[in-house]
Amino acid sequence: MKRNKVVYIIVALVIIGGATIMYSINQHYKSSKIAIQKTNSVQANKTKLVIDTDNKDVLPKNFRTTKDKINDEKSKDIDFTGLSDLNISGSGALSEKSLAMVKEKIGDKSIIDIDLRQEDHGFINGIGISWFGKNNQANKGINREQIISDENSNLDKISKDKHVKFDELPKGKSLNTVKSIDNPESVETEEELAKGLGMSYLRITVTDHEKPLDDQVDLFIESIKNLPKDTWIHFHCRGGAGRTTTFMSMYDMMHNAKNVSFEDIINRQRLIGGSDLLKETNKDEDKSRVEFLNMFYKYCKDNQDGYETSWSQWIKNNGEQ
Secondary structure (H helix, E strand, O other): OHHHHHHHHHHHHHHHHHHHHHHHHHHHHHHHHHHHHHHHHHHOOOOOEEEOOOOOOOOOOOOOEEOOOOHHHHHOOOOOOOOOOOOOOEOOOHHHHHHHHHHHOOOOOOOOEEEEOOOOOOEOOOOOEEEEEEEOOOOOOOOOHHHHHHHHHHHHHHHOOEEEOOOOOOOOOEEOOEEEEOOOOOEOOOOHHHHHHHOOEEEEEEOOOEEEEEEEEHHHHHHHOOOOOOOOEEEEEOOOHHHHHHHHHHHHHHHOOOOOOHHHHHHHHHHHOOOOOOOOOOOOHHHHHHHHHHHHHHHHHHOOOOOOOOOOHHHHHOOOO
């Protein structure tokens, strides 16, 4: 009997010891994961103030519209149903004059500027500037309201200091035409610039290279679902590629998912000048964005109530994400 008790005690101690070790390993893993996430967030938010665009009378980088003529040879197997009926365009970063050129190009329509940039940015004497972080992912993990507040504070500081010095990025990632500006005549947010040109404005904060967060998708849908039919939407990010193509594709899906395949919608956005979102890549964020777009297509195809059911609610009901 005593021998059995000793055995039981030894077994119990082994089990308790093993559980303690497993708990410690699990806690260490969680702590390490949190530390890595914090490190990545800090690295993304170490920023440099750079020039994105000179203030010139030219259309912004990668400008395109859904009414552009497409090369027949490249498009022969793709369904373009409904594309030219969409009043949308896309581009890269803006300047005061380039946004005015967009307005001139679009013509006499009500225009809404949908700004997809999560990173702080603004305009000094009409020049487009931004605070560039690692992989252009500044402000990752910060909510929209805080981003807008911080951006306003940064621009206010430039106004008060009456001096701004610009950093330079390698490999053409910034324009290095101006080293500094003293006594700037104007310092504006993009909202101020757009409204000054008679446009409406909507800020959707999206991390570059990644899928949009659910709350920003909800904001986008709620903001545009009841726009007057003749309203023109101009989407833009920094380069006019990933984020802009993503949201132009989403808008296309909202109007055409019931009649056009997922692949054709993505490919026709590529053919008018967007990025190839279906291109095979080993990057997790690219795969995640394609998975999101696939789900968003299903959401649009399922829609029966004029998008009164939000994206977040649909995802919850369908047990996804």
